[in-house]
Every structure is written in structure tokens, then in C-alpha cells.
Amino acid sequence: MVSITDVIKCQVAMQSQEIHRLKAAALETKSVEKYLYISADGKTMRSKRPTPEKMDAGWKLEKVTCQQILRHISPKHPDWNRYRSAKRRASLLLTARLLLKFGAGAVPELSIVRKQLSTSSLQNHARRGQARSLCFAAYRYLRKLSNRLERAPEKFSYVNEWLQNQTEVSAGLSAKETHND
Numbered sequence: 258m259v260s261i262t263d264v265i266k267c268q269v270a271m272q273s274q275e276i277h278r279l280k281a282a283a284l285e286t287k288s289v290e291k292y293l294y295i296s297a298d299g300k301t302m303r304s305k306r307p308t309p310e311k312m313d314a315g316w317k318l319e320k321v322t323c324q325q326i327l328r329h330i331s332p333k334h335p336d337w338n339r340y341r342s343a344k345r346r347a348s349l350l351l352t353a354r355l356l357l358k359f360g361a362g363a364v365p366e367l368s369i370v371r372k373q374l375s376t377s378s379l380q381n382h383a384r385r386g387q388a389r390s391l392c393f394a395a396y397r398y399l400r401k402l403s404n405r406l407e408r409a410p411e412k413f414s415y416v417n418e419w420l421q422n423q424t425e426v427s428a429g430l431s432a433k434e435t436h437n438d
Contacts, residue, residue, distance in 0.1 A: 259416045261403055265354050267394040267419045272347045279340045283330035293321050364399045369403050 293302045297315025307316045328339055359365050359373050374392050406413065 259413045264416050265270050267416045269350045276343045279336050280330050283334050285328040286324040288322055289325045290322050292318055293320050305364050349395050352391055356395055363404050403427050414419050
């Protein structure tokens with residue numbers, strides 16, 4: 258049986274993948290070669306010449322290849338509206354997840370939602386002045402999702418698949434860590 262918390266976690270993950278996909282599709286870069294001053298340990302780079310003390314400590318001028326951003330997602334991009342709606346949906350889902358935390362894994366009572374809203378603990382994912390509407394939209398969404406889970410849990414089979422995939426990935430990571438130790 259899938260819980261409402263699992264459904265929200267799955268939807269947050271899917272929404273973040275969608276946002277990442279939209280941003281990555283709009284990104285256009287090119288390789289550029291520059292001369293930069295690099296520290297002796299190779300961790301720090303700068304374009305201006307370091308002080309003579311630092312030059313004596315091992316800083317040297319080297320040719321480095323880096324990426325220059327030519328285009329990224331912006332209001333002029335054709336997918337901008339899809340990107341904005343995906344971000345709004347992610348904010349709604351993250352607020353719903355906060356509500357689930359206040360309700361101990363279930364849809365909280367409306368009085369609890371109002372109390373948490375008055376203490377400003379539900380404004381993390383809302384734009385300025387929009388916390389109230391986002392919070393109640395997330396609450397309505399949770400109630401709707403809870404009803405759907407009760408009536409037709411078979412429609413949420415994709416969540417079971419996602420959970421199995423997550424456990425396989427985490428098991429693979431933990432096996433890799435124990436192998437490295």
C-alpha cells in the first residue's frame with residue numbers, strides 16, 4: 258500500500274527532473290580557452306596576477322579550458338511558461354510535504370494549517386504575499402490526493418515502481434561504499 262507521503266515524494270522527484278530537463282534543454286555553452294593563474298595545489302584560479310609572495314609560493318600561469326554560457330532559460334525562451342508552471346507545481350508539492358509533516362504523515366486538520374500559517378512556518382516555498390493561497394491550494398491538493406488513494410490505490414502503481422527504483426539505487430550506493438572501505 259502506498260502512503261500519501263510516498264506519493265508526494267515521488268511527485269516532487271518527478272517535478273524536479275522536469276525542471277532540470279527544461280533548464281538543460283535551454284542551456285547552450287561553448288568551450289573557451291583562457292590563461293589563468295593557478296595555485297600550487299591546483300584548487301584556486303584567478304585571472305589577475307597574484308602578489309609576488311603568492312607567485313613565489315607556486316602560483317603559475319596556465320592555459321585552461323572552461324565553458325562559456327551562451328544561452329539559458331529566460332522569459333524570451335519558448336519553454337519559459339512550462340518552466341514557470343513546473344516551478345509553481347514544485348512549490349505546491351513542497352508545501353504539501355510540509356503540511357504532511359505537521360499532520361504526522363496524514364492530511365492535517367484545517368485548524369492546524371491555519372495555526373502554522375499564522376506562525377509563518379509554511380512560507381518557505383511561497384513568493385512574497387502568496388503563502389496563504391499556496392498553502393490552501395496544497396491543502397486542497399492533499400485532500401484530493403487522499404481521497405483518490407482511498408478510492409483507487411491501483412492508479413498509483415507508478416509510485417511503487419519509483420520506490421523500488423529508489424531502494425535499488427540506495428542499495429547499490431551502500432554496496433559501493435562498503436566495497437570502497
